[in-house]
Structures are given as C-alpha cells and as structure tokens.
Amino acid sequence: MPNSTFPRLVLAGLSGGTGKTILSLGLTRALSRSGRSVVPFKKGPDYIDAAWLGLAAGRACSNLDPYFLDRDTLRSLFAHRAAQGDIAVVEGNRGLFDGMDEQGSCSTAELARQLSAPVILAIDCTKMTRTVAAIVAGCAAFEEDFHLAGVILNRTAGERHRSILRRSIETHTDIPVLGALPKLGENPIPERHMGLVPDQEFGSEGYETGQKALDALACVAEEWTDLDAIVRIAEQAADFGSIPAPLWPNPKSRRARIGYVLDAALWFYYQENLEALEHAGAELVPLSLLSDTPWPELDGLYLGGGFPETMAEPLAANESIRNHVRKLSEKGMPIYAECGGFMYLCEALEFEGRTYPMAGVFPVRTQFCPRPQGLGYTRAEAVLDSVFYARGDVISGHEFHYSLCVAEVPGDLSFSLKMLRGKGMLDGHDGLIMRNTFAGYNHIHALAVPQWAENFVSACTARR
Template identity: 70%
Template sequence: MSVATFPRLLIAGLSGGTGKTIVSLGLARAWTRAGKSVRSFKKGPDYIDATWLGLASRRFCTNLDPYFLSGETLRSLVHERMQGCDVGLIEGNRGLFDGKDEQGSCSSSELARQLETPVVLAIDCTKMTRTVAAIVQGCAHFEPGLRLAGVICNRTAGERHRAILRRSIEEHTDVPVLGMLPKFRENPIPERHMGLMSDQEYDPASYGGHDQALDAIADVVGEWLDLDALWRVAESAPEFGEPAPLWPEPAAEKCVRIGYVHDEALWFYYQENLEALERAGAELVRLSLLDDQPWPEIHGLYLGGGFPETLALRLANQSRTRIHVKNFSEAGMPIYAECGGFMYLCDTLEYDGSVYPMAGVFPVATSFCPRPQGLGYTEAEAVADTPFYARGTRVRGHEFHYSRCVAAKSGNLRFALKMERGNGMLDGCDGLVSNSTFAGYNHIHALAVPDWAPRFVAAALKFKAGQ
C-alpha cells in the first residue's frame, strides 16, 4: 500500500440507534481477527464509541469532525493515522445527512465527500419491508458527490422478512445489500445515560470481558454480513493523495512534566490533545484520582472529562488527593479541566440524592440531572487572558453533560469564555478561572485551537522556574 492509497469506508445510519455502532464494532473486530490492520475512526465529538472502536481494532481510534477541522486538516489527520494500516473504518454519527443546520453542515455525508469515502448504510428495519427501498433510493440520490455503496438491514425478524427486504431493495434500487442482521437477544455492551456503557465501567463479571463481548459481536457480523463484499467496497475508494503534514513544525524538546488524570472517573481525551502537548515540549505523566499513590513532580495538570458522578464516593474518600489538587491550584500550577474535570474541582457534587465533597478549587457545586443540560457544538470568545487562551481567541468545542453548575454568588466568579453557541456554566459563560486554573464544561480539540498546547507548556515552564 502506498502512502497515498488505502481502502476505507464509512458506516452510517438514518439516525442514532440504528445499529451502525454494532456493525462498526463487529466489522473492526472481524477484520482484525482475520489479520488486517484496522484503523478505526469516529465521526464527531465522541469518546465512548471511539474507545470501544479502539478496543475492537486493537489500536486507538481517531475522531474526525468537520466542525473542528478543515477538509485539508481532516485529510492530513487520516493520512497520518493510516500509515501502516490496511483499512480505514469510519463510524458516522446521527443520521447520514444530519449536521448542525438545515444544510447538513458537518454531517457524516459531508465527511464522506471530503474524504472521498464510500458509504454503507445500516437501517433498522423493524416493522418495515418495501418502504426500505424508498429510503435507500432517496439516500442514494439526495446529495451529489456521495457514493452509497451498500446497505445493511438491521434488526430483521426472520427469513421471510429478510427475503422481502432484499427483493425490494434489489428491484427498486442499484444499491447492493451487503448483509442482514437479526435482532440481538441481548446487547453485549449495555447502554447508560451517555450512550454505550464506558469500557471503564464495564463489569466483566456480569457481561464478560471486553474481548468476549467484541468477539461475540464479530461472530454475528461474520455470520450475517458479506465481509468480502464490504472489503471490496473499501478497496473501491479512490486514491487519497498526499496532503500537507499534520504537524508542520518539528516537536520541541521536553522541558516540563504535565500530569493527566486517566482512570475510571476521568478518561475523555482526544489523542491529538495529548500529542499536541508532547510536541509542544511536555513529558506526559498518567495519574489517578482514585488511589493514594504519591504523584511524581509535575508542573501542570490536565483533567479530562468522564463520569465523576458514578465514582463520586471513591473520589470523595481520597481526601489527600483532593487537598493535593487544591494546593496545586493555590500555588499557581496551570491546571486545565474539562467537564468531568471541572466537576471534580468544585466544592461538592450531588448525585442520586447524595452530596459528595470534591477538591474545592471553585466555590460552586454541580448537581446531576435526569436530562442533558448541555449538548452539541459550542463556540465561544475568550474575554480574559488566561494561561491557555489569549483574550479574543475564538474557541470551538462541544459539550455533553447532565450536570448543572450551582453557584451561591455568581457575581464573585471569574469567567474566561463568553458562549456564542452552547450553554456553558452560568449566564452564557464558561471557563471558570482561579489563579492559573481554568475549568469549563467545554471540550476542545487541540488541532482546532493550535495555541492551546504551546501556551499550556509555556505556563508549566513558568511555574517550574518559579518553584
């Protein structure tokens, strides 16, 4: 395989919950078991599905999002990640044509066109027969430049149902049927309030290990889908070309140590965010908030998102760690926290009727709610200088949180971001600031905010020099 050519396909659906994740996981694991080097990609701002895709393919998954990244950067990112791999498997999100507006901006179909990637559509065929042909025909011709290369019928009821579906699609469309999946008696990967259960909370004693669940999905996919035909679809993708380098500047020498918490509570990180910090000169140190192991010397701290609410008691019980983090903040160490990381830095976290003490860096609380309090893409302006953003910086990101911020005296709080799209924390603001600590509900992608990592490292170097 040359550096400019590789097989690839995108698995899409008509909406969320139509089966594209099961198809993508099963296909990634089936091809991996067959000896193929699979690079999985997840379209859109998603950490959980991306992690499962990485487990299925046994190599980390990369997120692709036209909202954050230009077409040129997307191609550079795919080209970089595909080196040494046999196939690229992209899982779409939401419906194929669903984007952030009525034009379908940033949709899975837009991503497929930008990457010249054939699309395979997974359709939930529950209580549907001939109508599926009309849906397939409409999708095939809805947008110029999109190549709908095949369809997979999901949740089929029996042989008679499958026969009618196949004949209807073959008679009324030119789109090949690449397989039909029966209804799963039991989902090997249960769901929870933010989608699939995370791999961190997956209970092997109840459901079997990660590999057992993924192998079970791959067994079904291998039995019911035409894997050879799907591979031919991937091979039919045109030559990709060789885009500009993803990282045009050489990596800087390591000059500081930045800790990042990666445990069962906090683990939402884009690979590119960590890579950007390393290239800016940081030696990264993986840490946990859930044990009392002593931390090595660090000069900055990155707290990603995750599920602190489900592990609130364990977080609260580690009082020495909570005090340690608060002391870091009061000493002026640069700390950057996103969503779950922000929840940890608050005074308290309320979940399921109980209130748990947190690190107490900010005089606010978070309360878990039954419905999302922030969901979707964000755009904000930095209205104050911080170690991470200069005043006037445009910050694109996304938010997905069920908790809300509760403040007794919001007038005493310092916010660094004014939200122009999205909810943020309070009164259209996000990015609480205390000393050199920045925390918000907003998640960022480092390639969309290129100054973030160099500024973080520079602040850590300043802190190191002043110790």
C-alpha cells in the first residue's frame, strides 16, 4: 500500500496560453535531471501534453479529471502511480478556477483539493507590473481549502520588470515568488491546430529532437526558478489521507489478442485504457498503418485518435493495410475506433484541397476544417446494442476534432450513440456501427466507462 506522504504539486495557469505547459515540461525535465524519479500527470482530456510530459519524465503520464473519475477512483489512480516515484507533478488545464459551470466544477483547483496538493501558479506578466499582486492575492483567497503555495512569473521583459513584479507580490501578499522566466526568443516545441507538435512528427529524428527540446526547457527552469524551494513545497504537502484500493486488484488471465495502432498517424491512447484491456485479459500488440509489414493473427483491433490528416498521403499509399483492415471488419472482428481511427475507417479523407482514400469500412468521408467542429466534454446514451455497449448505457467522454463527417445518404447509417452533451458526427449522433465495428468522434477514458474493456475483450474471446 502506498505511503500517504508522497511529495506532489499542481502547476496551474490563469488561462490557456500562459506558458504553463512549457513550464511544466521544463520543471519536470529539470527535476528528472537532478536525479529524482518524477511521476507526471495531466489534468483533463489531453493526449499531446501528456505525451510530452511522459517524455520529459521518462515514464508514462496519466490523465486526471474529476469529470471522468469519481473522487475515490481519481485518488486511487493518483496515489498508486505517485507512490512509484520521488515526486508527482500535475499539469493543470485552462485557468486555475475554470470548470464546467460558474461553480468551477471539475476545475484544476478542484483537482488540487481532491489530491490535497499545493498549487504553483504560472502568470503571464506581459505588460503588467503591480497588478500581479492583486491577481495573486485574489487567487489565494478566492476559494476555501485551496493552497496557493507559490507563483512563477512568465514572459518577463527584463531585470527591472522582474524586480517590480517580485517586490509587488512580496509587499502585498505572503505568497513566495519561485521564479521569473524571461520571454523566450523561440519556443523549442512548435505548435499547430491541436496544440504542441507531437514528438512523433518533430523532425526526421523525432525522439532525439524532442529530447533536445526538453533539455533546453530544463536549462531555462534550472536558471530561472528556485528548484530547491519548489521541491520543498512538494515535500511539505498535506497528508494525503486514506488511500483507496488499487483499481485492478485481480487481473484476468490472457484470453484474447488485441492489436492497437501506435504510429505517427494514430497514437492517442490513455494509459489506463490499455491497462484496462490488459487486466480484462487482453494481450496487446502494437501495430502500424504506415508500414506494409504483415500483421499477426488478431482477435480484435483498437484504433485510437491522432493525426491521420498529416499522414494522409502515406496512409492512402499503404493499400494493402487499408484492404486488410476493411476485410477484418467484414469478417466481423471487434474493432473500436476513436476520432482519428474513425477517420481512417471512412471512404476518404479530405485535407488541404486533396482527397485521400481510406479503409472504406463506412460509406462516409471526413473533411478537415480550419476551426474545431467538436470540442469539450461529452455525454452519450447507447441507443443500439453492440458488442461494446448495451442499450441504455450512458457514456462520458470528450471530443476535439477539426474534421466533420460527410454522408451522402445519412439514412443508411446506423448510429449507436445519441449525444446528450457534445456534437458527435451527424445530427446529434455518434458511434457508427457496421457489424462488430464501432467508430466515433467520442473519446472515452476506460475508468469512466468500466464495462468497455470487459465487453471488448469478451467479444474478442467469443470470436476466437
């Protein structure tokens, strides 16, 4: 059973775009370079930042979200992960108190309360001086049972600017300033339509280039923040209290082989989704849609999200794998596809004025747009029975897609989900069904939909 005194902290911002992700990556890598075993977490439904945090720490990152997970599940996931290292670093999302409503439900501050974790706030100080003290004082007093343990000033203009900011905070508040970062001339990790560019695409030697970028951010953190003070704050976190039992105490023996695509096109998977399948009895086999290497014998197939649009040309060129996936579906293999995986199962993908053929399982196409077509938390009700869900099941998830689904004959399609919250594919529906293939824009977290992994593996076992 984990010790309840493990060091931990939450890094938060006043809004999106304040630089907290770059700071989180720099601090995580700097702490790792100091010889500490860092356990990374990302608040909210986010694959890209989580992947970079995992790369910075040298271990898989877990996502924490009060929308998906009840308090006991969230605390169990955190505690049993955090106990594996020396210090846990949680990157928040959006603004510190921003949630789903005016009460701030599911906010980063709410997550910090559930974890009894101190918060370090990153503040973009562009064109601001004494006002920063009012902001810090307001945040510290805004909610009860909230521990603002320090602030890090970001995008400061020079020594005079940093001095005024620091003196203002020290004069008008008792919150320590733990660092003051200058404006970076260039972001070592470029961004595009869905956030940071993933390391899979970051240059021809993605892994090595990503490591160099993270080391550059670590150097910034080491030079401009007080790492020793930050560690002391984490070590002085309040006692965590009672720790819920492990999430998967009795894994089942192997009973089915499920392939999951893990390449530059599709790689959005929550670590817990893969672990849930394994604990339900799946042997997981990583696959690629970009290689023409023959696949092994499988009982099921999992196609996660990703960036099929940026890999559309090589995906289309790999005709043998496209045909193979379509034939697997035609033979009734259980196939589960989320967002990017759904785009691959369509007839075609339209991107930047070109149309690329895809696997052709469903008689629809997807069209990439300049603005998001679906964004945020979702809630859906299963209106059809499938091997994955029973009619009446309510599924919590999220969507974030720039593509839209285009159907020539919508009446010929079978949708298994009715959206109660969120956009989905067409007319408030999601989850296309064809034989035992399920595909939708909706992403799920396995711990929020506990029947999913067991149903998936059981369907594969029955087919086997």
